[in-house]
Amino acid sequence: xxxxxxxxxxxxxxxxxxxxxxxxxxxxxxxxxxxxxxxxxxxxxxxxxxxxxxxxxxxxxxxxxxxxxxxxxxxxxxxxxxxxxxxxxxxxxxxxxxxxxxxxxxxxxxxxxxxxxxxxxxxxxxxxxxxxxxxxxxxxxxxxxxxxxxxxxxxxxxxxxxxxxxxxxxxxxxxxxxxxxxxxxxxxxxxxxxxxxxxxxxxxxxxxxxxxxxxxxxxxxxxxxxxxxxxxxxxxxxxxxxxxxxxxxxxxxxxxxxxxxxxxxxxxxxxxxxxxxxxxxxxxxxxxxxxxxxxxxxxxxxxxxxxxxxxxxxxxxxxxxxxxxxxxxxxxxxxxxxxxxxxxxxxxxxxxxxxxxxxxxxxxxxxxxxxxxxxxxxxxxxxxxxxxxxxxxxxxxxxxxxxxxxxxxxxxxxxxx
Amino acid sequence: xxxxxxxxxxxxxxxxxxxxxxxxxxxxxxxxxxxxxxxxxxxxxxxxxxxxxxxxxxxxxxxxxxxxxxxxxxxxxxxxxxxxxxxxxxxxxxxxxxxxxxxxxxxxxxxxxxxxxxxxxxxxxxxxxxxxxxxxxxxxxxxxxxxxxxxxxxxxxxxxxxxxxxxxxxxxxxxxxxxxxxxxxxxxxxxxxxxxxxxxxxxxxxxxxxxxxxxxxxxxxxxxxxxxxxxxxxxxxxxxxxxxxxxxxxxxxxxxxxxxxxxxxxxxxxxxxxxxxxxxxxxxxxxxxxxxxxxxxxxxxxxxxxxxxxxxxxxxxxxxxxxxxxxxxxxxxxxxxxxxxxxxxxxxxxxxxxxxxxxxxxxxxxxxxxxxxxxxxxxxxxxxxxxxxxxxxxxxxxxxxxxxxxxxxxxxxxxxxxxxxxxxxxxxxxxxxxxxxxxxxxxxxxxxxxxxxxxxxxxxxxxxxxxxxxxxxxxxxxxxxxxxxxxxxxxxxxxxxxxxxx
Numbered sequence: 001x002x003x004x005x006x007x008x009x010x011x012x013x014x015x016x017x018x019x020x021x022x023x024x025x026x027x028x029x030x031x032x033x034x035x036x037x038x039x040x041x042x043x044x045x046x047x048x049x050x051x052x053x054x055x056x057x058x059x060x061x062x063x064x065x066x067x068x069x070x071x072x073x074x075x076x077x078x079x080x081x082x083x084x085x086x087x088x089x090x091x092x093x094x095x096x097x098x099x100x101x102x103x104x105x106x107x108x109x110x111x112x113x114x115x116x117x118x119x120x121x122x123x124x125x126x127x128x129x130x131x132x133x134x135x136x137x138x139x140x141x142x143x144x145x146x147x148x149x150x151x152x153x154x155x156x157x158x159x160x161x162x163x164x165x166x167x168x169x170x171x172x173x174x175x176x177x178x179x180x181x182x183x184x185x186x187x188x189x190x191x192x193x194x195x196x197x198x199x200x201x202x203x204x205x206x207x208x209x210x211x212x213x214x215x216x217x218x219x220x221x222x223x224x225x226x227x228x229x230x231x232x233x234x235x236x237x238x239x240x241x242x243x244x245x246x247x248x249x250x251x252x253x254x255x256x257x258x259x260x261x262x263x264x265x266x267x268x269x270x271x272x273x274x275x276x277x278x279x280x281x282x283x284x285x286x287x288x289x290x291x292x293x294x295x296x297x298x299x300x301x302x303x304x305x306x307x308x309x310x311x312x313x314x315x316x317x318x319x320x321x322x323x324x325x326x327x328x329x330x331x332x333x334x335x336x337x338x339x340x341x342x343x344x345x346x347x348x349x350x351x352x353x354x355x356x357x358x359x360x361x362x363x364x365x366x367x368x369x370x371x372x373x374x375x376x377x378x379x380x381x382x383x384x385x386x387x388x389x390x391x392x393x394x395x396x397x398x399x400x401x402x403x404x405x406x407x408x409x410x411x412x413x414x415x416x417x
Numbered sequence: 418x419x420x421x422x423x424x425x426x427x428x429x430x431x432x433x434x435x436x437x438x439x440x441x442x443x444x445x446x447x448x449x450x451x452x453x454x455x456x457x458x459x460x461x462x463x464x465x466x467x468x469x470x471x472x473x474x475x476x477x478x479x480x481x482x483x484x485x486x487x488x489x490x491x492x493x494x495x496x497x498x499x500x501x502x503x504x505x506x507x508x509x510x511x512x513x514x515x516x517x518x519x520x521x522x523x524x525x526x527x528x529x530x531x532x533x534x535x536x537x538x539x540x541x542x543x544x545x546x547x548x549x550x551x552x553x554x555x556x557x558x559x560x561x562x563x564x565x566x567x568x569x570x571x572x573x574x575x576x577x578x579x580x581x582x583x584x585x586x587x588x589x590x591x592x593x594x595x596x597x598x599x600x601x602x603x604x605x606x607x608x609x610x611x612x613x614x615x616x617x618x619x620x621x622x623x624x625x626x627x628x629x630x631x632x633x634x635x636x637x638x639x640x641x642x643x644x645x646x647x648x649x650x651x652x653x654x655x656x657x658x659x660x661x662x663x664x665x666x667x668x669x670x671x672x673x674x675x676x677x678x679x680x681x682x683x684x685x686x687x688x689x690x691x692x693x694x695x696x697x698x699x700x701x702x703x704x705x706x707x708x709x710x711x712x713x714x715x716x717x718x719x720x721x722x723x724x725x726x727x728x729x730x731x732x733x734x735x736x737x738x739x740x741x742x743x744x745x746x747x748x749x750x751x752x753x754x755x756x757x758x759x760x761x762x763x764x765x766x767x768x769x770x771x772x773x774x775x776x777x778x779x780x781x782x783x784x785x786x787x788x789x790x791x792x793x794x795x796x797x798x799x800x801x802x803x804x805x806x807x808x809x810x811x812x813x814x815x816x817x818x819x820x821x822x823x824x825x826x827x828x829x830x831x832x833x834x835x836x837x838x839x840x841x842x843x844x845x846x847x848x849x850x851x852x853x854x855x856x857x858x859x860x861x862x863x864x865x866x867x868x869x870x871x872x873x874x875x876x877x878x879x880x881x882x883x884x885x886x887x888x889x890x891x892x893x894x895x896x897x898x899x900x901x902x903x904x905x906x907x908x909x910x911x912x913x914x915x916x917x918x919x
Contacts, residue, residue, distance in 0.1 A: 036829070086826035101810060103834075106821030108814040126864040128731045133704045136733065138894035142866040149870055155885040155897035159904055181904030224700050225893040252898070265655070 004112045005030040005080070006325045008100055010087050010266075011119030013042020014307045015298025017070040018314030019117045019321070024077035026322035031079040032111055034102060038084050040074070041067030042121055043144065044307065046151045049172055055308035066307060082109065090116065090270040092291045095329070115293040115321045118267055118281075119314060122260040122299040127221070130258045132164070134220030139227035143169045143257040147176070156180055158253025162230050163187045164218045167195035167390055168305070170257030175204035177255075184210045185249050188232060190217045190239055193367060195390045217241065218254070227254055262300045270294070277346035278302045284351040285358040286320035286330055287313060295321050302348045302361055305392045309361060316359070331355055336405050341376070341413035343368060345389065352410060354402040360395050360412070364388070368416050376411040378404045387414060422785065423617040425449045425608050427595050427631050429457035431571060431770045432762050433623035434578035439774035440781075441585035444790040448587040449615060450579070451608070453594035455891035456851045458575030461625045462767070463854070464702065464735025465647070466676050466689060467571045468663055469494050470765045471510060471563035473530025473538060474673060482745040486769035486776065488534045491565055493771035501577035502801045503569060504681040510566035510663035511550060513557040513719055522667040523561045530563070537564050550662045552720045566663055570681045571767055572854045573801065580844060581799040585792065589845075590615075592891070595624070598635035598756070605635065605755030621757045621777060626699045626738045628746075628760035637750040642761065644699050644736040645671070647689020648708035650716075651680075653862055656728035659685045664719045673764065675715035677723075682857060685724060687716035689735065702734040730862055737763045747773055749780050757781070802840045802855060806832035827875070828868040830861020838872060842879045849873060850890040869896070 007028050009020045012035025020033045039045055044052070047063025054060055057069060074081075085104035092098050100111040124142035141149070141157055143165075149155040161177045163170045166189035174184045187205060192215050194201050205212050213232065219241065220231035234245035262280035264272070272281045272289040280301045281289040288295050297313035304310045324330050333353035340347045340362070347362040364387040373382040373393060378401045387393060402410070422445055426433045429452035440446045454460070472488035498505045514520045523540055530538045539562045546553050546560045553560075583589055590612070597609035598620060607616040624631045625642075632638025659679045666674040672691035680686050690711045694701055709732055717723055740746055740761025749757045757780055759773050766773075782789060805813060805823055817824040822836035833856045841855035849865070852858055852872050859865035859872065873887040873896055885897030900906075 036826075084825060086829055086832075088826075088832060103813070103817065103824045103826055105825045106817060107824050108810070108817050123863050124866050126730070126866060128729065128864060129727070133706060133709070133732075135703045138889040138896070145866045145870065149897060150901050153870065153874070153884055154901045156899055156901045156903050157897050159898055180901055181907075220703075222703075225890075 001107055002110045002112070003032060005032045006114050007031045007117065007321050008098070008111050008113040009033045009117045009119060010100070011035060011042065011121055011298065011300070012037065012040045012081075013119065013121050013298060013310070014044060014066065014070065015310040015314035016042070016117070016119035017067075017074060018311040019119060019297055019318040020079045021070065021073045021077060022315040022318035023117075023322050024079055026318065028322050028325050029078075031077070032082060032113070033079050034082045034085045034087050034100070036084065036086055040071050040081070046147045048151050049176070052307050055306065056311045063307075070311070085109070087266065090266050090294075092270055092294060095292050098293065114325050115295065117295045117297060117314070117317045117321055118289075118300060119296070119298045119317075120263045120266065120300045122262045122303050124256070125259045125261060127256055130256070132218055132221055134231065135223050137221065137223035137225055137227050139223065139253045140221060141253065141255055143173045143255050146173060146253075146255050150176065150180070156182070158182065158251070160185055160251040161253050161255060162218065162249055162251040163255045163257060165189065165195060165257035165259070166201075166212060167257055168197060168200050170255070171196040171200040171204040173255055173257060174210050175208060178208040178210060184208070185251055186211050186213050186232075188213045188216050188218050190215070190235055193388065197391070219246070221254055222248070227252055230254055260299065260303045262303065264300055267291075267294070267296065267300075275346070275350055277340065278348060280348075282350045283348065284335055285349045285353050285356060287317040287349065288320060288330065293324050302346065304361070305390070309392070309394065312359070336407075337409045339409050339411045341411045343387070343414040344412050347412055352402060354399065354405055356399050358397050358402060360397065362393050362412065364393070364414055368414065370417045372415050372417055374413045374415060376413060377407060378402065378410065383417070421445070421447045422619065423447045423449070424619045424621060425451055425615050425617040426621045426623055427451050427608070428460070428623040428625055428628075429575070429579060429589065430460050430462040430623065430625050431458065431575050431578070431767055432625070432759050432773055433621070434458070434575050434582065435770040435774035436621055436623060436759060436777050437582040437587045438578050438585070439778045441582045441587050442791055442795050444792055445787060448582070449617065450582065450587055450589045451593045451595060451610065451615070452589070452591050455592050455847055456845070457579045457589070457591070458572045458854075459850075459890065461736060461738055461762070462571050462575050464649075464733055465571055465737070465767060466649075466678065466686070467569050467680065467767070468510070468676070468678070469505070469567040469569050470768045471530065471538070471566040472533050472535045472765070472768070473526045473561065473563060474668060475533070475765065476529060477533060480744040482747060483765060483769070484533050486745065486772040487765040489772035489775075490765070490769040493775070494567070494569070494768065497771055498569070500797045501581055501799045503574050503577045504801070505567050505569045506681055507565075507567040508662055509549075509562065509564040510665060511546065511553065511563075512561040512665045512667060513546070513553060514559045514667055515554075515556055515718070516558070519667045520559050523559055526561050535563065535565065538562070550660055550664065552658045552660050552722065553664060554719055554721055568663060568678055568681055569767070574767075576844070576855060577799055577801065581796070584799065585795055595631060595634070598631065600635055600753050603753055605753060619755045619757065619781065621759055623759040623762075625762065626736055628738065628758065632758055632760065635753050635756045637753050637756055638758065640741040640746060640761065641696060642738045642740055643696055644694045644701070645739045645763070646692045646694055646701065646708075646734055646736055648704055648712055648734045649686055649688030649732060650709060650712055650729050651731045651733075652685040652724050652728045653730045654683045656685055656724035658722055658724065659683070660720065666715065666719060675712055675719075677716050677719045682860075687723070688712045690715070693739070694736070699736065702736060704732050704734055708734070731864060739763050745769065745773065747776050749784055802837055802844070805834045805837060827871045828858035828861060830863055831857040833858040835875060838875050839879060842876060847876070847880060848888050848890050849876070849896070852876065
């Protein structure tokens with residue numbers, strides 16, 4: 001079936017929902033929301049713990065509550081929602097014409113749209129991507145997969161658990177298993193520090209007496225049919241295994257929380273440039289990709305720590321898309337490059353117009369204490385007590401400051417005081 | 418028919434399935450295909466390089482059966498893939514030589530190929546190598562070009578053969594493990610299995626890695642099958658550069674070497690190494706650092722460029738059944754009438770399978786001194802499951818109009834629809850792997866993390882089994898251990914102290 005609209009939002013998670021609602025509220029009247037699942041909210045419905053919404057809604061919510069609030073807002077709009085829909089192809093035909101092909105139950109659809117907000121989220125890295133060797137038995141799950149099984153379908157994946165990765169996802173799954181009576185035998189982290197928030201280390205591990213193995217790596221999985229054990233090894237400063245430090249832990253399930261990757265393939269195929277550091281598209285401060293009128297938000301743009309940031313980016317993309325649709329174009333500007341400098345691993349947006357206030361999201365390469373985050377060319381410095389790779393930094397820089405950039409770039413350095 | 422000859426084939430791998438199909442053509446046989454796993458093709462057939470070899474590798478003096486049956490098998494596959502709609506690329510293979518010594522080996526291979534009856538073999542020079550395969554290493558001085566070689570999907574081959582055999586009357590018995598061969602007065606009476614006794618006149622042993630064990634149960638054989646492990650790396654479909662041809666190094670005494678090839682589904686694949694294991698390690702399909710590093714460095718030498726390592730989406734290992742003596746063991750035994758070995762089917766076992774099947778048929782025919790009566794209604798054809806992702810936009814649209822479930826994409830990486838999964842289940846898949854190997858669901862970048870549970874939900878619904886009991890590949894591989902409250906309710910029942918503890 002053919003449809004015409006002003007804006008197509010791809011992705012029904014927090015950023016896609018926020019984008020659809022915001023664009024409607026800004027006066028975009030033909031909005032189609034395409035999303036894969038039968039229920040809206042992306043990954044939120046299975047995140048039954050709290051910790052969501054403090055920034056965006058000003059209250060501490062569970063994932064389903066956060067999603068429900070957005071869905072409630074969506075009901076006050078006339079956004080057309082395509083459930084169980086998969087967008088297989090995106091073509092940019094001209095500045096004001098994008099074509100999306102996709103499928104859902106009983107329907108092959110084709111959507112003509114002036115603008116697109118791509119908010120397809122991210123996926124989890126597999127054991128193969130991180131190179132965990134050994135046997136390939138049943139009982140190896142990614143954290144999100146285990147969470148889906150437990151909290152959407154009511155199935156327990158195992159009784160003796162080893163969790164690989166101590167980011168917030170890994171920590172929360174450790175507690176989740178412990179709450180169901182499973183024995184969580186280890187959370188294993190290759191770095192010398194935990195990957196998640198300190199409050200999660202306390203609330204998810206220490207409160208449940210779950211051992212955290214820092215500077216350790218799971219190198220092998222053993223078990224012919226089902227997982228029987230994992231082999232751990234200590235690693236040195238360069239993360240290389242130290243000989244003769246290996247030992248085994250018996251378990252019947254291995255849960256991998258070893259990182260997320262933006263699902264940016266459809267954008268890349270459509271011709272958008274991808275940033276190697278984020279894995280997502282390169283965007284300007286309108287959150288517009290290198291394809292005019294195609295915007296990106298949420299975890300496909302950059303893997304966020306907080307759902308609040310994803311929703312915030314959805315709104316930002318919606319504001320830009322609304323301007324693009326209602327005014328026919330975005331203001332012309334000579335874009336300046338944002339350069340990740342000392343101890344900055346990634347930064348979004350990668351380009352700035354200097355015409356408006358910009359929220360920068362970034363991540364550091366290594367932990368440091370008492371630092372200055374320096375936006376060099378405009379002489380803006382921010383003091384932070386500490387930075388850690390797992391924790392994003394976020395700064396809003398006003399347009400008047402950005403207009404002070406005279407050269408071609410804005411460099412961000414993080415320096416110890 | 419009054420004097421129906423009852424045959425049990427042990428092992429539903431590519432050899433057993435080929436034999437089943439060959440026998441299914443005739444009125445004379447009642448064929449039972451026995452498989453210990455819950456699906457077909459899950460042993461040696463599932464994890465190998467998937468090459469239909471041209472037939473220049475095997476020395477006719479040392480390995481007469483391999484030399485003869487490989488070339489014959491290659492020829493028959495050309496026909497069978499068409500009848501059975503098996504995915505294959507007849508892309509040809511290139512053995513690359515990097516120094517004068519290796520060029521001498523090429524000449525030996527060429528001469529051997531000609532003697533074995535391989536058609537259209539040629540030794541080519543560097544310029545022509547580049548024309549045929551732009552990604553071949555510029556260091557290659559010469560190559561042996563074998564245009565008759567092909568890249569097949571080995572598990573699709575087994576699914577096709579079994580489906581076609583069943584359509585022609587063969588009875589498949591899954592999860593049926595042979596425990597003994599009953600022999601009386603030098604004559605086979607039947608097979609003891611974990612299920613029931615199969616009273617048969619003939620037993621055909623196509624048990625792959627365990628063929629030595631089956632033969633011993635009948636009191637024959639005396640050979641040993643040792644596993645030779647090979648590890649592989651697979652790249653994402655969007656990883657470049659790929660190769661057009663199958664690239665080999667010059668062979669070693671134990672192996673054809675690490676190959677660089679592109680699978681029928683468009684994934685670049687490299688491997689295998691060759692590691693000899695002991696007879697006790699017939700289930701050891703583990704991946705090792707040394708193995709995968711060797712595969713990587715060997716493959717790197719054959720091509721100008723491999724895709725980046727972060728495009729690797731999976732590694733795996735397979736076992737080749739290495740027989741005592743090195744040649745296939747395809748024969749009947751004077752001491753036990755009714756027992757035929759189709760064993761030791763190491764490389765080129767996949768290529769040779771159709772020819773092995775014909776040879777087994779000949780053995781049966783000559784031993785029984787019967788006239789084979791072709792079935793009037795024997796159907797040589799089988800169509801594979803329609804692949805939504807391979808259709809044009811118009812074709813997809815039409816298909817969804819006919820059957821709305823083609824619109825529901827379950828595996829987004831590989832664009833596999835609900836209807837394809839339902840069809841896979843109709844054709845015999847009962848597990849996640851059964852669906853995966855029939856449809857490619859879970860074979861993309863995410864390796865199942867975002868669609869495995871969706872496949873499980875469909876299996877659970879279609880087969881009426883509780884979701885947690887859906888398995889990856891049969892017993893002990895269920896996706897869960899029970900309801901999410903299973904452990905808590907156990908505690909409560911066993912100790913009665915659940916509330917107090919909380």
